[in-house]
Amino acid sequence: MPDLQSPGPHALDPTHESLWRPLRLLQDSMDADIARIYSEERIDGLKPSFVMELLRLHARGPMTITELADSVHRTHSALSQKVAAMRAAGWVRTVVGDDARSKKVMLTDQARRVVGRLAAEWRATEAALADLEAEIPYPLSRVVADIEQALERKTFHDRIAEKLAEDPAWS
Known part of the structure; x- marks a missing residue:
């Protein structure tokens, strides 16, 4: 029977949860596809x-x-x-x-x-990205613009600082 009182590995390592990791991984994957284009065309040593x-x-x-x-x-x-x-x-x-x-x-x-x-x-x-955005209900360029507007109302710094003020581990 598991010990319900002891914290699991996710409690000890908060990096298992990340809202933006999928975005970074997606961008890495897309960059790898661009790099593959260069490799196929023998443009060696070029990073996207x-x-x-x-x-x-x-x-x-x-x-x-x-x-x-x-x-x-x-x-x-x-x-x-x-x-x-x-x-x-x-x-x-x-x-x-x-x-x-x-x-x-x-x-x-x-x-x-x-x-x-x-x-x-x-x-x-850019044309391929426009095609992708046309296929999805909420284009990433709109997400970015919406996030920028939200950050104009309250900076990311201030949002993080507020959350840290609530966390006893930070004090």
Whole structure:
């Protein structure tokens, strides 16, 4: 007979429950499908997470890490790490910027050779997403907009802080 007084493994490890894990797993699966497209086309070493920055550099030309980060709404630190990974994979190179403290990021010849195909993939992916959204009763883009509106009313920080204030384990 089970001991009803002792907590189960889920009580000790709250990570077994996650409302957003399925969304992350779905996005990972979809990114893997995009990566498979690249692999099938022998575009080796390209991660789907690099494409926005590569397309942005193609459209706007060389930018500092700060400019590129601002243009894709990422932090300088996150973009600096991504640029390092893209540089290691051969997609971008960096040169000293206008002042010695900054670096300009630019596409390599390897990236320039495939950037048209990357733009085509971006358009195809957006069209496929539009098709998916047409098949479901409540499109994810609407969910995101609704969540953004709710967070304008009360920030996620404030919502978490309120829940923590109710939890004796936090005090």
